[in-house]
Amino acid sequence: MRDQASGLRDLASRKNYKQSKMRVIAVTSGKGGVGKTSFTVNLALALAEYGQRVIILDGDLGLANVDIAFGLTARYTIEHLLSGEKTMEDILLIGPRGIGIIPGGSGVQRLANLDRDKLKNVIANLGRLEKITDLLIIDTGAGLGHTVTNFLQAADDIIMVTTPEPTALTDAYGLLKSLRREAGEVPIHLVINRVRTETDALATFKRLETAVRKFLDGTLNFMGWVYDDPLVGRSVMQQNPLGISYPDSSAYRCIQWIAGKVSGIYLSPPRQAGGVRGFLSKLLQSF
Numbered sequence: 001m002r003d004q005a006s007g008l009r010d011l012a013s014r015k016n017y018k019q020s021k022m023r024v025i026a027v028t029s030g031k032g033g034v035g036k037t038s039f040t041v042n043l044a045l046a047l048a049e050y051g052q053r054v055i056i057l058d059g060d061l062g063l064a065n066v067d068i069a070f071g072l073t074a075r076y077t078i079e080h081l082l083s084g085e086k087t088m089e090d091i092l093l094i095g096p097r098g099i100g101i102i103p104g105g106s107g108v109q110r111l112a113n114l115d116r117d118k119l120k121n122v123i124a125n126l127g128r129l130e131k132i133t134d135l136l137i138i139d140t141g142a143g144l145g146h147t148v149t150n151f152l153q154a155a156d157d158i159i160m161v162t163t164p165e166p167t168a169l170t171d172a173y174g175l176l177k178s179l180r181r182e183a184g185e186v187p188i189h190l191v192i193n194r195v196r197t198e199t200d201a202l203a204t205f206k207r208l209e210t211a212v213r214k215f216l217d218g219t220l221n222f223m224g225w226v227y228d229d230p231l232v233g234r235s236v237m238q239q240n241p242l243g244i245s246y247p248d249s250s251a252y253r254c255i256q257w258i259a260g261k262v263s264g265i266y267l268s269p270p271r272q273a274g275g276v277r278g279f280l281s282k283l284l285q286s287f
């Protein structure tokens with residue numbers, strides 16, 4: 001049987017190994033259940049198709065389910081890394097297309113309360129990931145808890161997912177308002193999930209963007225939309241991600257299109273210089 005560590009060795013020995021800075025994208029939403037995890041998992045799959053090396057950090061304290069979406073089960077989490085019982089090799093799961101998954105569990109919150117020695121350990125572990133990863137995508141919880149805010153502040157980019165439902169939009173606006181104060185410099189890109197038509201998507205974006213411009217004096221980038229598609233639900237039930245089981249579905253095609261744009265974001269220089277180290281030092285400053 002393959003142990004979790006063999007996955008990291010595979011990742012490290014890949015041909016396209018190159019030394020580069022790892023970029024950090026946080027995927028978030030105002031309201032829960034809008035499709036963050038489905039989006040994150042399939043975005044990672046689409047980015048992997050484009051040759052990007054992706055690791056997902058399952059950062060949702062309430063409902064950590066990235067491993068389940070891939071049909072995997074996490075034995076160990078960041079909790080074990082923080083306690084020193086396990087290394088990154090031990091906790092990292094490897095999904096299809098070589099996607100790495102770091103199960104967060106309750107360890108995500110504990111990141112906030114680390115003493116110096118343990119912190120050094122985490123930084124050393126994450127620093128090793130940097131050599132084998134282009135993108136770290138964090139699937140955060142919904143809303144603006146302490147831990148979520150810290151992740152968002154430290155990310156290079158934020159992708160905010162909403163649906164066109166009025167309650168989701170109200171919560172998205174609420175989150176945008178707080179982010180304006182708490183993470184003002186981080187670019188925010190909006191994805192509208194579960195739309196019926198393109199017109200529906202554009203009208204929804206316009207509404208939110210107008211409010212942001214008028215009342216928050218801010219800007220909002222439009223990343224794209226994903227169609228409401230029964231195959232998304234079916235793939236969740238089958239524990240086999242959409243990008244694997246239904247790659248021709250309308251929802252996955254949208255996500256492939258967005259993945260192209262995400263790659264494009266990174267044509268411009270990173271907002272912060274230090275890759276994962278920069279990310280961690282920003283994260284630490286906020287505690």
Ligand SMILES: Nc1ncnc2c1ncn2[C@@H]1O[C@H](COP(=O)(O)OP(=O)(O)O)[C@@H](O)[C@H]1O
Nearest residue numbers: 032033034035036037038194227228229232233
């Ligand atoms: N584009 C979509 N079309 C249809 N159903 C979707 C779509 N995106 C998400 N869903 C459904 O919404 C539910 C919640 O999605 P999930 O990714 O777990 O949300 P979150 O992580 O934001 O809580 C899932 O059961 C999934 O089937």
Ligand SMILES: [Mg+2]
Nearest residue numbers: 036037060063
């Ligand atoms: Mg989720």
